[in-house]
Amino acid sequence: MATKRTVEVELSTTGIGRDGKPQRVPLFVGEGGEGGGPAVAAPPSTEPELEGEHMLINIGPQHPATHGVLRLVLELDGETVVRCIPHIGYLHCGFEKIGEYRQYNQIIPWTDRDDYLNCVGNNIAFSLGAEKLFGIEITPRCTVLRVIGMELSRVISHLVWMGTTAIDIGAFTPFLWSFQERENVYNLFEGWVGARLTTSASRVGGMAADIPDGWLDGLRAFVRTFPKTLDECDRMLTKNAVWVGRTVGLGVMSPEEALNYGLSGPMLRASGVDYDVRKDFPYLDYETYDWEVPVGVNGDVYDRYLVRMEEMRQSIRILEQAIARLPDGPVNIDDPRVILPPKHKATSEMESMIHHFKNVMEGPRPPIGEAYVAVEAPKGEKGYYMVSDGSAKPVRWRIRPPSFVNLSAIPKMVEGHLLSDVIAINASIDIVMGEIDR
Amino acid sequence: MSDFTVIHAGTAPGLPAPATPKNVPNRGGEANPSADALKAQFGDAIKRVDVVWGETNVTIDIARALDIVRWLHDDPSQSYEYLSDVTAVEFRDRGLPIEVIWHLRSIKYRRFLRLKGLIAKGQPLSVPSVWPVYKGADWLERECYDMFGIKFEGHPDLRRILLWEQYAEGFPLRKDFPLRGRFSRAEQLRQALSANPEARYSMEELSIADAFSELPLDMRARIKGGESTGE
Numbered sequence: 001m002a003t004k005r006t007v008e009v010e011l012s013t014t015g016i017g018r019d020g021k022p023q024r025v026p027l028f029v030g031e032g033g034e035g036g037g038p039a040v041a042a043p044p045s046t047e048p049e050l051e052g053e054h055m056l057i058n059i060g061p062q063h064p065a066t067h068g069v070l071r072l073v074l075e076l077d078g079e080t081v082v083r084c085i086p087h088i089g090y091l092h093c094g095f096e097k098i099g100e101y102r103q104y105n106q107i108i109p110w111t112d113r114d115d116y117l118n119c120v121g122n123n124i125a126f127s128l129g130a131e132k133l134f135g136i137e138i139t140p141r142c143t144v145l146r147v148i149g150m151e152l153s154r155v156i157s158h159l160v161w162m163g164t165t166a167i168d169i170g171a172f173t174p175f176l177w178s179f180q181e182r183e184n185v186y187n188l189f190e191g192w193v194g195a196r197l198t199t200s201a202s203r204v205g206g207m208a209a210d211i212p213d214g215w216l217d218g219l220r221a222f223v224r225t226f227p228k229t230l231d232e233c234d235r236m237l238t239k240n241a242v243w244v245g246r247t248v249g250l251g252v253m254s255p256e257e258a259l260n261y262g263l264s265g266p267m268l269r270a271s272g273v274d275y276d277v278r279k280d281f282p283y284l285d286y287e288t289y290d291w292e293v294p295v296g297v298n299g300d301v302y303d304r305y306l307v308r309m310e311e312m313r314q315s316i317r318i319l320e321q322a323i324a325r326l327p328d329g330p331v332n333i334d335d336p337r338v339i340l341p342p343k344h345k346a347t348s349e350m351e352s353m354i355h356h357f358k359n360v361m362e363g364p365r366p367p368i369g370e371a372y373v374a375v376e377a378p379k380g381e382k383g384y385y386m387v388s389d390g391s392a393k394p395v396r397w398r399i400r401p402p403s404f405v406n407l408s409a410i411p412k413m414v415e416g417h418l419l420s421d422v423i424a425i426n427a428s429i430d431i432v433m434g435e436i437d438r
Numbered sequence: 439m440s441d442f443t444v445i446h447a448g449t450a451p452g453l454p455a456p457a458t459p460k461n462v463p464n465r466g467g468e469a470n471p472s473a474d475a476l477k478a479q480f481g482d483a484i485k486r487v488d489v490v491w492g493e494t495n496v497t498i499d500i501a502r503a504l505d506i507v508r509w510l511h512d513d514p515s516q517s518y519e520y521l522s523d524v525t526a527v528e529f530r531d532r533g534l535p536i537e538v539i540w541h542l543r544s545i546k547y548r549r550f551l552r553l554k555g556l557i558a559k560g561q562p563l564s565v566p567s568v569w570p571v572y573k574g575a576d577w578l579e580r581e582c583y584d585m586f587g588i589k590f591e592g593h594p595d596l597r598r599i600l601l602w603e604q605y606a607e608g609f610p611l612r613k614d615f616p617l618r619g620r621f622s623r624a625e626q627l628r629q630a631l632s633a634n635p636e637a638r639y640s641m642e643e644l645s646i647a648d649a650f651s652e653l654p655l656d657m658r659a660r661i662k663g664g665e666s667t668g669e
Binding site for chain 2: 088089092094096097098101132133135137255256257259260261262263272273274275276279280281282283284285286287295297367369370371372374381383385387389391395396398400404405407408409412437438
């Protein structure tokens with residue numbers, strides 16, 4: 001494929017056009033290589049005595065641009081990466097082992113900590129898995145509330161991605177803007193469940209709490225104001241010559257390669273595979289919402305950026321529809337075997353007290369079986385696989401971590417690129433080490 | 439500008455519109471049509487098919503896992519292009535076999551299939567690697583080896599991934615591994631304090647070209663002698 005690509009950019013030197021907007025000039029990028037973008041062969045050296053020595057360089061685990069405790073050992077020929085060997089595991093704390101010693105509701109706080117930028121989404125994904133294992137149908141109000149929680153956490157996860165990637169590439173302002181918006185969402189979460197980061201928002205069969213009075217007004221205000229911030233970031237980055245020059249043509253994955261490497265989420269869609277778990281294996285009635293899946297065509301860092309930006313807009317569309325359709329009614333299912341009775345009843349009625357005691361001390365027991373639930377997390381296909389032997393604790397609790405699988409393709413993506421581009425490619429994967437190491 | 443064509447999910451004709459599954463029964467229900475196709479294709483290698491919570495489990499002869507997965511991937515009537523997950527399950531009842539699980543997805547037909555291979559107790563923990571078919575299996579199989587000690591034959595680089603290479607306590611997700619670990623806190627601390635930072639590089643990395651000449655003398659001698667970098 002031809003790697004030469006033209007993107008229109010705005011430069012401070014080109015002045016203002018007739019329409020009062022900055023004039024756009026074509027910028028050629030990606031020249032000098034064939035077959036998937038990067039130039040694999042090192043340029044011929046004019047100083048032959050310097051050839052032939054490869055250098056080993058270690059990035060991380062304490063490097064801010066690795067977004068966590070990731071360590072990349074790079075073999076360099078000059079400035080060109082010849083080989084990349086990633087090392088992970090610095091945050092490993094055995095979530096899956098601990099889960100085998102916890103009741104289902106006690107695992108939910110652990111799901112906060114695996115992908116800590118998407119806490120509510122993880123809580124809900126785990127609850128969906130446990131509900132499949134228990135054979136529970138949740139209430140209509142709970143379904144819509146969960147959609148709201150999942151889309152809000154998608155927005156804040158993408159905002160962190162945009163801000164930190166912009167910092168990696170050299171723009172500081174979008175970081176501040178995105179963290180300001182993120183603060184608004186955290187205030188909403190705090191009003192809903194009382195916690196900001198480690199929310200533990202859901203329970204098996206319902207949510208930890210119903211939304212308080214007036215909460216939807218706050219959400220409406222966010223949905224109204226957030227697209228403006230997003231447009232500002234868009235204007236700041238999308239046609240920015242530095243941004244385009246440092247992202248286009250990097251880390252290219254073709255659609256077949258992306259599927260074969262098991263990439264998911266924006267990584268897969270930027271490569272041109274129209275696969276979104278919400279559309280293709282829907283849950284939480286996502287098929288009834290009107291929204292679209294953005295798909296890239298070039299599979300490079302720039303397309304991943306475009307896909308994520310558009311996903312945030314689509315999330316806002318879903319949020320608007322969810323606010324409009326939020327029905328009244330109970331949030332939790334009416335089943336005392338899995339849902340705790342209200343506190344005032346547990347302290348005044350014998351029956352409720354027994355249910356409370358059994359629920360807390362023994363825990364609800366699912367039938368023998370197994371369930372795999374995958375949701376479209378901001379990073380990709382997040383799966384929870386649970387196996388029950390009929391006791392109150394799972395035999396096996398498995399997290400299918402999307403950024404773990406996405407990161408496994410990094411040696412393929414950085415090969416032949418410059419050392420400085422490794423930072424941009426690594427940032428484009430949107431890794432969260434808490435989820436990778438678990 | 440590019441030779442890429444967008445791959446659309448669910449492109450097979452006659453597919454129903456995807457919908458959120460409701461009121462799924464515990465056992466039974468409609469099985470994934472690939473299960474019957476597998477039976478017709480592989481006969482005895484397919485031991486059992488059951489449907490649990492709407493998901494089709496196909497228990498296979500573990501020695502033929504690679505053939506089966508390759509056929510599922512390559513055959514145009516199946517086209518399972520996407521490997522979601524590779525993992526294993528050991529039950530609390532120690533007599534039950536260890537299960538190796540593959541979660542496969544067909545993007546084209548919007549199908550989900552779970553393959554299971556059973557390793558009876560006392561049998562060697564050895565499974566064919568599906569890495570030749572799915573490159574994404576690389577780290578998933580390494581993690582499964584790291585946690586369960588299951589050897590994936592044919593994997594190009596099977597070493598520990600989340601734990602370090604010199605980890606000596608065993609395989610954490612096995613049921614005979616205590617939650618606190620095998621070693622005492624004092625022993626774990628002693629090992630951490632006496633860890634040699636050079637041991638964090640693999641032999642492969644240390645032998646890379648120029649880096650070798652920058653290593654300390656004693657280490658160069660040890661690597662030349664073929665000794666492991668472990669403490």
